[in-house]
Amino acid sequence: MLYLHDPTAYQEAERIGDIIVAQDLEKRFEDLVAVDRISFRVREGEVFGFLGPNGAGKTTTMKMIQCISPKTGGTLEVFGMDVDTHQQEIKSRLGVVPQETNLDPDFSTYQNLLVYARYFGIPKHEAERRAEELLAFMQLEEKRDVLIEKLSGGMKRRLIIARALINEPRLLILDEPTIGLDPQARHLIWEKLRNLQAKGNTLVLTTHYLDEAERLCDRLVIMDHGKILVEGAPADLIREHAGSDVVEVKRVETAVARLDELGVDYDLAGDVVQVFTDNPHEIARDLLEVCRHKAAVTVRPATLEDVFLRLTGRSLRE
Amino acid sequence: MVEISSRVWSVWRRNWDAFLRTYRVNFIPPFVEPVLYLLALGFGLGTYIEAVDGIPYPVFIAPALVSISVMYSAFFECTYSSYVRMYYQKTFDAIIATPVSIDEVIAGEMLWGATRGMIYAALMLPVLVIFDVVAMPSSLLLIPFAFLAGLLFAAIAMCFTAITPSIDALNYPSFLFITPMFLFSGTFFPLDLLPQPVQYFALAALPLTHIVSVNRAITLAAFSPINLFSLAWIAVATLLFFLLAIRLMRRRLIV
Numbered sequence: 001m002l003y004l005h006d007p008t009a010y011q012e013a014e015r016i017g018d019i020i021v022a023q024d025l026e027k028r029f030e031d032l033v034a035v036d037r038i039s040f041r042v043r044e045g046e047v048f049g050f051l052g053p054n055g056a057g058k059t060t061t062m063k064m065i066q067c068i069s070p071k072t073g074g075t076l077e078v079f080g081m082d083v084d085t086h087q088q089e090i091k092s093r094l095g096v097v098p099q100e101t102n103l104d105p106d107f108s109t110y111q112n113l114l115v116y117a118r119y120f121g122i123p124k125h126e127a128e129r130r131a132e133e134l135l136a137f138m139q140l141e142e143k144r145d146v147l148i149e150k151l152s153g154g155m156k157r158r159l160i161i162a163r164a165l166i167n168e169p170r171l172l173i174l175d176e177p178t179i180g181l182d183p184q185a186r187h188l189i190w191e192k193l194r195n196l197q198a199k200g201n202t203l204v205l206t207t208h209y210l211d212e213a214e215r216l217c218d219r220l221v222i223m224d225h226g227k228i229l230v231e232g233a234p235a236d237l238i239r240e241h242a243g244s245d246v247v248e249v250k251r252v253e254t255a256v257a258r259l260d261e262l263g264v265d266y267d268l269a270g271d272v273v274q275v276f277t278d279n280p281h282e283i284a285r286d287l288l289e290v291c292r293h294k295a296a297v298t299v300r301p302a303t304l305e306d307v308f309l310r311l312t313g314r315s316l317r318e
Numbered sequence: 319m320v321e322i323s324s325r326v327w328s329v330w331r332r333n334w335d336a337f338l339r340t341y342r343v344n345f346i347p348p349f350v351e352p353v354l355y356l357l358a359l360g361f362g363l364g365t366y367i368e369a370v371d372g373i374p375y376p377v378f379i380a381p382a383l384v385s386i387s388v389m390y391s392a393f394f395e396c397t398y399s400s401y402v403r404m405y406y407q408k409t410f411d412a413i414i415a416t417p418v419s420i421d422e423v424i425a426g427e428m429l430w431g432a433t434r435g436m437i438y439a440a441l442m443l444p445v446l447v448i449f450d451v452v453a454m455p456s457s458l459l460l461i462p463f464a465f466l467a468g469l470l471f472a473a474i475a476m477c478f479t480a481i482t483p484s485i486d487a488l489n490y491p492s493f494l495f496i497t498p499m500f501l502f503s504g505t506f507f508p509l510d511l512l513p514q515p516v517q518y519f520a521l522a523a524l525p526l527t528h529i530v531s532v533n534r535a536i537t538l539a540a541f542s543p544i545n546l547f548s549l550a551w552i553a554v555a556t557l558l559f560f561l562l563a564i565r566l567m568r569r570r571l572i573v
Contacts, residue, residue, distance in 0.1 A: 029573075066415060068414055068415065068572075069572070069573060070572065087419070088417045088419070091415065091416060091417045092416075092417040094415075096415040098408075098411065098412070098415065100408055100411075101408075102407070102408035102409065102411050102412040103412070104332070104336075104407070104409055104412065105407055106335075106336040106339065106407075107335070107336070107339075111335070115331075115332050115335065116412070116416070118328040118331060118332070119325070119328050119329075119413055119416035119417065119418045120416055120417060121325065121328070121417070167416075
């Protein structure tokens, strides 16, 4: 496999404003390398995404950044501090939105925030002020005194984000922030995350939703098998790895034969033939003619999903 | 090495707050249990027993009832309840995302288990005073000693929680370790009725034996040098299991 990711880029002099710096970061378990010597930098104030199929190493990377899973190789600095030696200092400045809902079911919405504030040593009076503010920000005021089990999925996610903000962190780590939510709930969370970025927070997120990544991330990496395949801004990655548009046609012999004849590169995706190109209309017209309107030809803009599938393949994971 | 800061109390406080939210349910056992045992065993069965070593039977079993209650409350808190918080509720995961370390989470859980034992002893005491089966004021010592006894059982419990493959497997220590202790630790009959080797075994390996021995000295206001041996045994065992629990939990939770 070709690694488009260039490790030498990281040997430049350290840039000011990098909030996370990973160099040859590795996490090895007994029988598996979950994260295989990856290097990346997250700049202050940006939204940085980790994309990849299940088992790509995204969550493991998040856990190493959070100082809860020790790395087995390489270096990793958060806020300029080593994760091995400054766990408490790093954790006190981080906000974490975990993949699994781990709100405290023994307490109400409001109490969840207060109990969590205590773990950071935030004085009670200050904690109460912040909790009220965060309930308002996340639109949870009406659910203030409700037990966790009575909240909907979207409300729980919003409360977890509110909880992650209780220590006023500069850096927020979000592992699948909108997993399992309906479109309304997702849009609300996106809006809140953009608000946070506008306030100067740095956000690092993992997601399976490529539209989410395209919308939110300033830069992202696509990981697979513990390695980083590509890194860049979503629009750049699309242009570089998929072209501007995609022409899709049903997989019929005449169409495939015509594409071979033209010498155009195409991908087979199930019963559809995909052509990634910068001049879609010419190819579409050509295909329509040879197929004599027997097979539908569509043209659409290329998306991050196209890049993702081209780079990580179509085979099912797990 | 174990590193524990004052953050440990934020974990303890979480459990205290949760306990207070459901205090009505939590306060029933320490009031009801001694009444039932005293009525059934002390004054029911006890009418057939004249005295144990010159002590009326209800007076003989009173310190055992406190010891058993402390054992059960601390042990079950740090097995089933801690396991639920760790595995099902993911509460530990949520806490270690903050500056609180895994060592502090586990220490806080054990200190809470000990506190719960102490709360139960404190709630039982007035009942025992009303039945006139404990000497006062020496029996006030039951309360602080219950914290130490509770910490011992909490630490042993946490070791089992750290190695158990599932919540059901916690039934093994409950039935094979705790239940025999309930019966064979000088609780309802004196230890010296048992064969000599069993006595030695009880003294060496059944923590409740030492707890009952100290509590009985407290409620009878009759202290002897053997109590110092028991206290030393308890102190050493508590420290060892406390440190072992943290080690085992680190191994389980840090991946």
